Amino acid sequence: MKILIIGGSGTISTYVVRKCVEMKMDVTILNRGIHHVDLPKSVKIIIGDIKDKQAMMTLMKDNFYDSVIEFVAFTKEDVQRDIEVFKGKTRQYIFISSASAYHKPVEDYPMTEETPLKNPYWSYSQDKIECEEYLKTVIDMNITIVRPSHTYDNKMIMAVMTRWGYEYAHIQRLKDGLPIIIPGDGTSVWTITHAKDFANSFVYLIGNEAAYNDVFHITGEKLYTWDQLTQMMAQALGVKAHIIHIPTDFIIQMMPEMEGPLFGDKSWSVIFDNSKIKKISQEYTSNIGYEDVVMDVIKYYESQPEKQKISEEYEELYDLTIELYQKNLRS
Structure with missing residues (x-):
């Protein structure tokens, strides 16, 4: 399976790249080459700025992917651009949203994918909601939306009161x-969810027709x-x-x-019901x-x-x- 991962060097995407390679997928990552991480040798790298639509359309002209996975789209304009760039270039577009989009104040437990999206307090979540609302109107591409919740790695300080960048x-x-x-x-x-546990389930959404035009959250149970x-x-x-x-x-x-x-x-x-992803994933873990x-x-x-x-x-x-x-x- 041939996939394109936009990002590929972040907290979550680094582990997703490794798991995809472990699953024998043909992995290409697209990023600006600013953040350097150790990648498996088989991974192909395209240096480019996804925000440059014309440059991306040129780069994608002769390419086709079974799945395009977008880790660095944060606004409606970002996903609108992606749909234009990848129309006819992929069978599936996977958008990484956020479980912070679920209704605040929290009204019911556990949270499921059917929990309403509403967050009047945080612009980050509001933008993710707007992205999802737009993607649900797309009719000529298979869309999969994934909502992680506070996913961490072996470098993340877990603190509730910090300023971004000064943790x-x-x-x-x-x-x-x-x-x-x-x-x-x-x-x-x-x-909280470790990125390795997240990746173990996430890979089973890639290229999976059962995940087309659907929404999943993937969280731990710790x-x-x-x-x-x-x-x-x-x-x-x-x-x-x-x-x-x-x-x-x-x-x-x-x-x-x-x-x-x-x-x-x-x-x-925040407590989540992971029943939906467990029906898709062959190795859901929260280890x-x-x-x-x-x-x-x-x-x-x-x-x-x-x-x-x-x-x-x-x-x-x-x-x-x-x-x-x-x-x-x-x-």
Whole structure:
């Protein structure tokens, strides 16, 4: 089976590439060549910018793929461009959406693929919903939509209160004995999925007619509280976690940038019904837990000084949020 993966070097797509090769698929990846990862030798690489529609149409002129898998489309314009580029060039277009698109506030458990899509808090999720709505109108291409939920690898810091790109601050705060904010009372349940487990099921959607014009989420079945994940990281570091629970609405009042990541995602309990993907996948797994990789995460950051970035602005606001919340409790 001949497939094209757009991206191929991210948290999820790296594992998907490896699994596809293991399944004897003919894999080509298309990306800008910016991020370098170890790829199996059989993988072909096309260097290009998927956002350049004319260049892509030229590149695809004499190519045909059984499946095109899009990991880096985030807006309706992105998927509209893809449909134009790959029309007549593939039997199946797989769009990676997000389980964060499911209805917020959460109204029912467990979440299924029939759970309504609505997220008034986070533009990322709103854009993914708009992508899905457009793709459901496409009539001349087989579309498969996949919704991952907080999928991680052996390099991802699992923290609820961070600024994108500055996640290392969570480790540094733990090392320095500084308080760690957990929204709410710390008991909300969060589903996380290792990318290797995700890939084990995902590959069975590729080129599978039973997956055409349908939607699937693929998540693990390991559940954690944010308190547990924070304690897990602290234990691996050999330190004590000083957790402070602060109501989510107070956090957002102080740190408006957290509205999307919290109200739109991580402040809710999320539990999924994976029955649908289990009927398709021949090897659904949920084997790897964060406890299995947390030491790898720490070693990765300790060996990568350039990744140890901290936003002083964000940390000052973080500390101010704690200070004012504690002051309000005393008054």
